[in-house]
Amino acid sequence: MTALLKLFLAFLKIGAFSFGGGYAVLALIQKEVIENNGWILPKDFIDIVAVAEMTPGPIAVNSSTFVGYRVAGIAGSAIATFAVVLVPITITLIVSVYYNKFKHLKQVNWVIKGIRPAVLGLIAAACIKIAWASIVDIKGIIIALMVFLGIYKLKINPIIAIIASGVLGVIFYGVI
């Protein structure tokens, strides 16, 4: 199977099951991109998430564009991006057309009720895997705690927190 086809199928799967927002999708991307296909290293994946966090657009789309480029250049990035939104857009379109019927479909609601608590587990799994690869020493623990308290207690904007953590990185790892 060619690289482009593999890329297309992996991101088609990721898009089709991306319930629960950007962070829940990270668990799927980790599985497909890092563990099953070995396209990028766990460390590089976190860099991509950080970049995605600071740029406009959904995390799933941003990371598929980035990973696609890594695997197969500009063609790869276009294919991965197209694949990740293909199923969601198709389903949304079908629902838009049959909206009045869909609105009253209680079965959909039942399924969603089951998926909702699973989303917590997916995000927790992604978080632990990312922590495992990114917090390598006591300095990392300090930075993570500072950022968590900063956004929780001081309500710092996440983008500002990321920039600040970059400065802390230079101080902790470059200067000290």
Place this chain on the structure above:
Amino acid sequence: MPLDIFLTFFKIGSFTIGGGYAMLPIIQREVVGNKKWLGEEEFLDSIAVTNSLPGPLAINCATFVGYRTAGYAGAAAAALGAVMPSFLIILVIAIFFASFREYPIVDYVFSGIRPAVVALIAYALFKLVKAMGVNLLNISVSIAVLLLILLFNLHPIVTIVACGALGFFLNRKEKKQ
């Protein structure tokens, strides 16, 4: 009309950092307030529906609004407009990232940023747990999913399908009684 839809969602997609929920108020302002393509209630309905579908919320919402406003051409224009900005921005970053990444100082910057990413995800999780409420069902299902993925190396898709099926059958049973 489709061109106007494309440009509107292109603009929204270009300037909203922070994912779907950050985009919704801006989509609402443009689509309901400025352009008057949809009524307030219809817009809120669209979020309730698109929220239950797979995929990025902002892109699903754009597709829905586009279809309601101008049919299939409108849906295509809106979806394309919503995806294009992030695609182009990330493509440019990806092209220059490797060479940029070689400087030692960039390495220090990312050594600091990586733990911050963990904190951001942990915070999102914390907020979500608070919003959903701590009860036996939520906690046991989420811990089961976590353990299945981490310890048993199960594919996340399998856990999603299993939980969806479980939700379907449990709720159906409840309705029958």
